Amino acid sequence: MENIKIFTKDELNKITGNNSEVLGKGGFGKVYKGTLEDNTMVAVKESIEINEAQKEDFTNEVIIQSQMIHVNIIKLLGCCLEVDVPMLVYEFAANGNLQDILHGYGSHRLTISLDLRLDIAIGSAEGLRYMHSYAKRTIRHGDIKPANILLDDKLIPKISDFGASKLLTVDKDYTMFPAGSMGYIDPVFYRTGHLTKKSDIYSFGVVQLEIISRKPIIYGDNLSLIIEFLKAYKLENSGRAIFDKEIMTEESIYILEEIGRMAMECLKENVEERPDMNEVAERLVILRRARNR
DSSP states (O other): OTTSEEOOHHHHHHHHTTTTOEEEEETTEEEEEEEOTTOOEEEEEEESOOOHHHHHHHHHHHHHHHHOOOTTBOOEEEEEOSSSSOEEEEEOOTTOBHHHHHHOOGGGOOOOOHHHHHHHHHHHHHHHHHHHTOTTEEEEOSOOSGGGEEEOTTOOEEEOOOTTOEEEETTOOOBBOOOSOTTTSOHHHHHHOBOOHHHHHHHHHHHHHHHHHOOOSEETTTEEHHHHHHHHHHHHSOOTTTSOTTTOOTTTHHHHHHHHHHHHHHTOSSGGGSOOHHHHHHHHHHHHHHHHO
8 A cells, every 4th residue: 555645535626626537437436537736637437336245446556556556557546445345546547448449430540550559458458467467466357358458558458447357365365256257257257257258358359359450349230259250260260351441451461360269269168278478478569570570
């Protein structure tokens, strides 16, 4: 806890202008935009309500994030315990989340080059690699998806939302509390409740498919992105039919195919056949270097 500041209720009201600007909201609650005295922009997260389970999630999130310092993990700056609903203060991600950038409309709908997509995939993988190899304990995120990958003003990805995460000792590689988002959750984790590193690998495999296809997990006439990719590789050994046309050129097709095949490996039913995050990150870096030749 030495890495974070404890804010008072009055300080937070001043920082957020009495919660005047909402950055986002969901099942967890709301996130407000704030400004510190030194003009640093921050995001202040407030839960809708607090029950015993949510108190545990809040405590868990503070403990985990206060210990993690990495460029690709959203930084927890502080918290406020003085209010009925505890609040968390994070660094500000100016470009929102990957979900909105990939699948949003209007101002969120950006042209995203293959190089930028590779950089986002690599940064996200590096953040996960750091979590999976963290010191004497290992951290499983448990809810990897584009909505939980934030992007700062330089479009550097930052993994966020650690409410579902588990900080596990080296001799305990699972937890019996299934969590996560449907479509991204590892089927093995869903059936058994065993949250392992390979559970995050599965979820990241889905994210990779979204990055190269720019399609959500359910698209078109109720089509499943995972199932359609599996079909494409089984029938044609290629994902050409599903790759995003904005980035599919003869020069880029090799890299897209390699990412698609790696995503398929991450999605394997047999967890032992899935790569670990070290391998995923290294393979993405190699593909990025190939772009610079």
